[in-house]
Amino acid sequence: MKALKKLHEGKNERFDLGIILNKRKLKNQFNVIDVSIYPPSPLPPPEECHYYDWPKQRVKVLYPFNNCDVVRVEIEPEPYQPPLSIIPYPTIMALLTRKGTYRKITALTQKKRWNNVEVFAVL
Secondary structure: OHHHHHHHHHOOOOOOEEEEEOHHHHHHHOEEEEOEOOOOOOOOOHHHHHHEOOHHHHHHHOOOOOOOOOEEEEOOOOOOOOHHHHOOHHHEEEEEEOHHHHHHHHHHHHHOOOOOOEEEEOO
């Protein structure tokens, strides 16, 4: 909740939509990789770099969520489908939207009967 409050106060213009996913439910569906903020020394080989974030980059890119757990999901999408389309809706806990799109997104979640998904106008 602290991160949501910081995001709302900061008025970050870069994001149009944010998705908060349930890590436990994701692990039931996909290969989920826990991301460490501190890479080992010496640096890992390139094929293992997705297991790590660089501390300075995380503070810039993920602010204000830089202290939250971060995972990466390995998804093999169907041909001609965006990867996010295969994430089942029960793994979605919340959607972060701009104030201007809040009603539209809320109506969409109601139409799709996503009753367990919260919508926050914080972007």
